[in-house]
Amino acid sequence: MFWRVAFSIAASQLTHRRRQTVVSVLGVALGVGFFIGVSSIMSGSEKDFVDRLVNSAPHITVKDEFRDPAKQPVFIRFPKAAVKLENVKPREYLRGIKNYGEKVDELSQRPGYVAEAALTGQAIVRYANKDMSASLIGIDPEKEKLLTRVAEDMREGRLERLRTASDGIVIGSGMSTRLSLKLGDLASVVSPAGQVKRMKVVGIFHTGNLMLDYGQIYMLLKDAQVLLDKPFIANQLRIKVPDPNAAEGIAAALEARWGYRSESWQEVNRDILGLFIIRNAIMYSIVSAIMIVASFGIFNIISTVVLEKRRDIAILMSMGFREADIQYIFLMQGFIVGVLGMLMGWAIGWGILAILGQVEFTVPGMADRQGFVLDKSFQQWAIGGVFSLVAAIGAAWIPARKASQVHPVDIIRGAV
Template sequence: MSKQVFNKTNVLIALQYLFARKKQSFLAAIGVLLGVTTFIVMINFMTGVNDFLDDAVFNGSPDIIVSAKSKKQSTTTSNLLSNYIENSNKIDDVLKVDDNVQSFARQIISPAILISTSKQFPGSINGVFPAQESNMVNLERRLIEGEGFRSLLKENSILLGVSLAKRLKVSVGDQIKMILPNGKNQELRVSGIFSFGITTIDNVRTYVSASTLQNLLDQKNSITNIHVKLKDRDDVRLKTYLTENIDGIATEDWKDSNKTIVIGNKVRDILTWSVSFALLLVAGFGIYNILNITVIQKRKDIAVLKTIGYSSNDIVFIFLIQSLIIGVLGAFLGVLFGYLISYLISTTPLDTSDFIIVDTYPINFKMSYYMLGFFFGILTTIFAGYFPSKKASKVDPVTIIRGI
């Protein structure tokens, strides 16, 4: 008998065993389906939350912040504000030649009081250079209404975070008054309202033209911060270089300023992957038990097959074919149900009480997660079928036949 015919015979025997125990085969496939479905839904949801937070916080914030070292402030009005960077041109020269710098932007930041017709709130004003800041932050896709940084080319314009705009009860086109520590004030027109999706940002973030703020503070050409965006965010060697080679500055990277979120992401990642793989392993043990019972029930058939010339490898192959069919079917349905459930979650309204501004649950539809769930589901069933079949293939057929 040729090897090709022999393999076909093994496949036919495997299919016969598979359909002879339809209930057990169905339960095994359901186990794979539930394991893969749960894995995909959890991975999609948890990584979706992480990606949302990363996009809201990190993409809207600099990777490195350069500021002046704290100095003892005098009582004169010119020094009531944050210290100004004295070596800004030298810093610019370093940033322009660093290969890892994607963009950088100067800012002048000042405390202020914002007053609308009905409300007033203390806050911080970010004076920015529109062309530079637009390379740092993609504000256009975060706009709720009005214009972005280009509106700051007009004097006396201000951009507000959506939460702050709600607190001030203003909308695009309204006027608000800005009062600075030196006593000067300025009427500003709200030219745009944006949302980064996190209230702790949208409740305080404002943008005005740097020239407007410099003129009011009598600090022409002065800046308090330089924000840097890196091509590789994890490579922050630039921070150390700036601190060691330029006097009078302090630096802070994104990990320093977002420690809580960084730690939270790591914890969520560990929990997500641990629980997800544990679910697949639990499903694998369930499949193992079902296939083990099937092998035990087929011991007599195994003895007969071995007496007519079937080898141990043939026996293992027959039961592996069953496992593979169950694994492929269960994993395919698991991927399908995982996608459908993830899609339903992504369309489910989410009420976060204004802490996080998001309409629906964030879901990450990455193809790699579906492929990982599919192949891991198949791999689990292969191992679950291999061990009991390997054990059964070593049984002496004479011993089994004597017991009949």
């Protein structure tokens, strides 16, 4: 087995320059270790965030709005003409999604879909002489449970009790604290339409998101319709689809069909998803920079060894080692440094993850202290390993080629 001969020669030359080898290995290892640490934070937080987006909100929201105002007849008739209309007033039409019941039924029949009609609006919650404004949403508890995480976020009571209690509401933990409003208390809910309802708190949720905890209330759709004075009207269709990644296309299809503005979760969060791409690009540039610096170290040590070992190379060639054998020996040295760097890098990465796992901090807008969400999947380790091997073998390539081009006669003559 030739590789064993090559390995023994390569390894002996590396151990001969132990200190330089250790430095090169460390360079690679730090690159791999930091990559694992940074990328597991990055990808962990990205996955966590996307997870939240996908699970805590409907994948598609159809609203009773239109993306573009209806075209005036004159523009349709003369598409290329220069026409100026003055004092055009937007048309007043009855808000709400037409035939929402039919639409919900149709969507619900598609396999894997969950669809719910909802009515949103503003209200003021009044209790013990204190007021708080709130966004209210009228929902169907059974479906809301499948669409969002509010049922899991319940701290007291249950979302389903909206159904059994008459005039029940579910409020957030922030509102509960500020208004001293407890489970079972009766609060007054005042709508902009002038309706006032005495409603009973049947549940308190806590999401950690301050805006929701202080300002969101849930009630049954029919209660919301009464309160907002919009009988038989829903202004949102909230839809969950089987494959979240397909939501964008489905939303476009629904919008084309019904005309209502249909927003997928990707569209709503486009700016944030864009930031993730930039973030990943930054991370990979930094890691590449570290690896390039590390590969200079490898290039340096192997070049030195080649220069130092020209006599050994010449004698190996005179013995009958081929040029490719010599190249192989020095590429093997790069490979050894790469593998050692990879293993040590994995150890460093493991250590970094262990430390990061213990860090906690507070994010503005979130009530609870948080830790990093780390992605510990196999992928980071594999990418880090491939990075180190490519850098190491790539750096060994040039000196290895140079070694194979040594002309034994020149060296042997020179040595005498």
